[in-house]
Amino acid sequence: MSQRHVVQVFEQYQKARMQFVQTVADLANRPQNIELLQNAGVMSLLRPLMLDVVPSIQHTAALALGRLADNSEDLAEAVVKEDILPQLAHSLASQNRFYKKAAAFVLRAVAKHSPELSQAVVACRGVDALVLCLEEFDPGVKEAAAWALGNIARHNAALSQSVVDAGAVPLLVLSLLEPEMALKRIAASTLSDISKHTPELAQTVVDTGAIAHLAQMILSPDTKLKRQVFAALTQISKHSVSLAEMVIEAEIFPAAMSCLRDPDEYVKKNVVTLMREVVKHTPELAQVIVNCGGLEAVIDYLGNCHGNVRLPGIMMLGYVAAHSESLAMAVIVSKGVPQLALCLSEESEDHIKAATVWSVGQIGHHTPEHAKAVATANLLLKILELYMNASSSEDLQTKSKKALKSVLQKCTYLPSLEPLLYEAPSNILKHVACQFSKVLPHDSKARRLFVTSGGLKKVQEIEAEPGSPLQEYINAINGCFPEEIVRYYSPGYSEALLERLDDYQPA
Amino acid sequence: MAELLKIKREFEEFQKEYYCRNREAEENREKENQAATQIQSWFRGCKVRAYLSHLHKKAIIIQKIWWGFTARARVRQMVKAAYFIMKMNFYEEMAVRIQRRWRGFFVRKYIHNFYARKKYMEGLVMKNELVRRELDQLEELQKRERDCLDMVKEHTAKVYQAHRLHHLLSTKQCPGVFNSPFRPAPHEMELLLRQVKYQAPTRLASRGKACLLGIPSSTSSSFPATLGSPLIKTSRTYSSRPILPPIGNKKQQGLSREAGEGWEQCLHCRELMLCLQTSYMHLEEAQNQLRQLEPVRIRETGSTLHHLSHGSNSFPHPAHTGKSFR
Numbered sequence: 001m002s003q004r005h006v007v008q009v010f011e012q013y014q015k016a017r018m019q020f021v022q023t024v025a026d027l028a029n030r031p032q033n034i035e036l037l038q039n040a041g042v043m044s045l046l047r048p049l050m051l052d053v054v055p056s057i058q059h060t061a062a063l064a065l066g067r068l069a070d071n072s073e074d075l076a077e078a079v080v081k082e083d084i085l086p087q088l089a090h091s092l093a094s095q096n097r098f099y100k101k102a103a104a105f106v107l108r109a110v111a112k113h114s115p116e117l118s119q120a121v122v123a124c125r126g127v128d129a130l131v132l133c134l135e136e137f138d139p140g141v142k143e144a145a146a147w148a149l150g151n152i153a154r155h156n157a158a159l160s161q162s163v164v165d166a167g168a169v170p171l172l173v174l175s176l177l178e179p180e181m182a183l184k185r186i187a188a189s190t191l192s193d194i195s196k197h198t199p200e201l202a203q204t205v206v207d208t209g210a211i212a213h214l215a216q217m218i219l220s221p222d223t224k225l226k227r228q229v230f231a232a233l234t235q236i237s238k239h240s241v242s243l244a245e246m247v248i249e250a251e252i253f254p255a256a257m258s259c260l261r262d263p264d265e266y267v268k269k270n271v272v273t274l275m276r277e278v279v280k281h282t283p284e285l286a287q288v289i290v291n292c293g294g295l296e297a298v299i300d301y302l303g304n305c306h307g308n309v310r311l312p313g314i315m316m317l318g319y320v321a322a323h324s325e326s327l328a329m330a331v332i333v334s335k336g337v338p339q340l341a342l343c344l345s346e347e348s349e350d351h352i353k354a355a356t357v358w359s360v361g362q363i364g365h366h367t368p369e370h371a372k373a374v375a376t377a378n379l380l381l382k383i384l385e386l387y388m389n390a391s392s393s394e395d396l397q398t399k400s401k402k403a404l405k406s407v408l409q410k411c412t413y414l415p416s417l418e419p420l421l422y423e424a425p426s427n428i429l430k431h432v433a434c435q436f437s438k439v440l441p442h443d444s445k446a447r448r449l450f451v452t453s454g455g456l457k458k459v460q461e462i463e464a465e466p467g468s469p470l471q472e473y474i475n476a477i478n479g480c481f482p483e484e485i486v487r488y489y490s491p492g493y494s495e496a497l498l499e500r501l502d503d504y505q506p507a
Numbered sequence: 508m509a510e511l512l513k514i515k516r517e518f519e520e521f522q523k524e525y526y527c528r529n530r531e532a533e534e535n536r537e538k539e540n541q542a543a544t545q546i547q548s549w550f551r552g553c554k555v556r557a558y559l560s561h562l563h564k565k566a567i568i569i570q571k572i573w574w575g576f577t578a579r580a581r582v583r584q585m586v587k588a589a590y591f592i593m594k595m596n597f598y599e600e601m602a603v604r605i606q607r608r609w610r611g612f613f614v615r616k617y618i619h620n621f622y623a624r625k626k627y628m629e630g631l632v633m634k635n636e637l638v639r640r641e642l643d644q645l646e647e648l649q650k651r652e653r654d655c656l657d658m659v660k661e662h663t664a665k666v667y668q669a670h671r672l673h674h675l676l677s678t679k680q681c682p683g684v685f686n687s688p689f690r691p692a693p694h695e696m697e698l699l700l701r702q703v704k705y706q707a708p709t710r711l712a713s714r715g716k717a718c719l720l721g722i723p724s725s726t727s728s729s730f731p732a733t734l735g736s737p738l739i740k741t742s743r744t745y746s747s748r749p750i751l752p753p754i755g756n757k758k759q760q761g762l763s764r765e766a767g768e769g770w771e772q773c774l775h776c777r778e779l780m781l782c783l784q785t786s787y788m789h790l791e792e793a794q795n796q797l798r799q800l801e802p803v804r805i806r807e808t809g810s811t812l813h814h815l816s817h818g819s820n821s822f823p824h825p826a827h828t829g830k831s832f833r
Binding site: 257258260262263290291292293295296297300326329330333334 | 635643646649650
């Protein structure tokens with residue numbers, strides 16, 4: 001009788017504990033409850049429950065803790081301060097898979113907020129425990145462990161190094177081969193977080209043969225997986241030429257361009273970012289991408305999307321054009337310049353405009369042909385406007401000035417230079433005048449056009465200090481025309497003539 | 508004596524003259540000596556001069572010949588050198604011409620080949636066009652696939668709906684909700700309801716998707732084979748992990764019948780449900796069949812997918828015995 005009574009008391013207590021833990025876990029799902037729970041002192045109550053006898057209470061308590069830490073940084077810090085982490089790390093080795101999943105969830109939630117918290121996780125040997133979890137059979141446990149490692153490695157290079165030192169990378173590459181989609185996604189995202197910091201880390205990831213597996217997953221139908229795979233390849237290839245070459249050797253390129261028509265925006269953005277990182281190293285790599293029609297794909301992409309996601313596409317065109325004049329000509333031939341002009345007029349953010357202006361500068365500065373292509377798209381005036389506009393950021397102004405200078409120095413297409421005569425400030429005007437003085441002596445038709453369109457008149461009106469380069473150019477321009485014409489167009493000529501009339505005595 | 512005096516006078520004169528002559532000689536000795544010396548020196552000088560001039564002349568001759576010889580040799584050498592230089596200049600100029608032509612050719616053909624570059628640009632434009640077309644096609648294909656999948660999902664949802672709303676089917680007596688007499692033709696829901704086979708609600712309601720395998724292919728005939736894949740996949744995953752019965756406290760004690768078992772028996776014995784009882788031994792055959800199924804059933808407390816699919820595939824709708832839905 002009394003035995004049953006005693007057992008009943010214990011069962012009631014167990015039920016009560018279970019209910020408490022489950023309710024707390026459910027409440028912790030909503031962010032508005034977090035503060036209330038924190039004020040009620042949930043942390044100190046959950047901690048002993050994690051050492052409970054019943055396994056389901058243990059893992060529900062861990063789950064509740066994880067959700068709390070996930071939603072608030074203070075609670076995460078409280079978790080660290082209360083020394084729960086060493087316990088978790090220790091028990092990660094021994095418990096069943098539900099507990100492992102929940103414990104890994106807690107570690108991930110703590111590590112995601114800041115590098116110091118991640119350092120705390122590393123210090124209590126959580127990384128080794130998580131790597132042991134990666135060797136489990138259950139895919140859920142592997143996913144939770146991989147996610148936690150990803151959160152740790154995300155913050156800085158030292159933490160990534162500690163993750164790599166624990167031997168996580170081969171296991172992550174093996175998890176890439178598992179059939180579960182979620183596990184693949186998380187493994188790809190963790191590899192991308194690890195390799196983004198330094199070339200050595202990227203090299204470690206590549207040495208375990210990650211590139212081949214990532215390349216195989218490019219054509220999978222799952223959208224999020226594709227996002228992560230391309231992000232991982234981007235992070236690997238951005239560090240050095242050899243890494244980029246290894247990524248190219250995996251022959252992803254003609255296939256990856258089909259992903260540029262994916263309905264998901266971020267997949268497209270990641271593909272274009274990958275192309276940008278590969279292209280920026282050497283002309284040969286840029287040539288590979290151009291040869292498989294990459295320029296066309298990127299220009300279509302720029303046409304279809306709007307806003308911030310255009311930035312990698314614009315920069316990719318700039319990097320391609322920067323290497324050599326034949327590549328710049330390839331960009332022009334693929335109708336890149338009208339597209340960039342569209343981007344310049346449609347976008348309102350300064351940093352995107354600055355990138356566009358830089359790209360245009362890279363395209364136009366090689367030869368007069370290139371400068372002509374840039375000028376015929378009316379870009380010179382637009383860039384000048386951006387330069388003169390007081391509300392453009394400093395970066396935009398600097399870039400506009402540089403681009404304008406470099407394109408003007410090669411531009412011989414006079415009809416587009418004339419509008420610049422009217423509006424440019426003196427430091428730009430110097431270059432414009434220089435170009436006129438180079439072209440006008442040799443081309444009579446251009447001279448005629450220059451006079452009739454009022455350019456000569458404008459040149460006369462420019463005031464320049466004698467001896468400055470601008471004055472020399474003006475003199476050179478004036479020297480191309482007969483004196484009467486120059487005098488005719490000089491300002492105040494009509495007054496001078498009238499004065500002559502005053503002194504004239506009819507014979 | 509006169510001779511002696513003459514001789515003495517001559518002797519004295521002779522002596523005087525001797526002394527005079529000696530005195531003169533003595534006086535003139537210096538002068539004469541000097542004169543003689545001068546004459547001798549002059550003569551010696553002449554001799555030497557003559558000798559020297561002789562020597563000079565001979566030396567000049569020798570030198571003249573030597574210079575001539577040397578100069579001619581030098582000139583010969585200079586001529587040779589000048590000839591050589593002239594030849595070398597000529598060769599160099601010819602070599603320059605060859606190199607110039609060669610370099611121009613090489614650079615224009617291999618390094619800055621204008622025509623190759625032009626062709627490359629044209630090829631690039633064509634390749635771009637090709638790539639764009641291919642990507643367009645791919646995109647369209649993918650879009651079509653996605654649309655197809657969406658449609659299939661929609662249709663499956665509708666069929667599931669129809670399955671749940673089977674009771675709204677119109678009967679002979681009374682037209683259903685979807686079969687209003689004022690409509691020119693029945694609503695699509697009505698048609699679906701007519702096509703969907705009735706399934707008894709089973710305990711495994713969560714495995715409901717598998718029931719839809721019983722949906723006749725006539726509803727799915729308009730779709731390509733991809734329809735099969737999502738449904739078949741679910742069934743495959745389910746059938747690849749056969750659900751084991753819970754290791755439980757629930758033990759079958761003897762032949763205790765649970766709720767709904769009678770109805771299930773009816774399901775499994777389709778002959779009993781047929782309105783037409785064809786054979787005399789019909790009942791016995793049906794009972795034998797049940798007994799064959801029973802031992803299997805006792806071990807499994809819930810009907811499994813296997814039974815269900817087996818049962819549903821062969822179970823014709825009671826209201827439409829004539830039609831077969833395959």
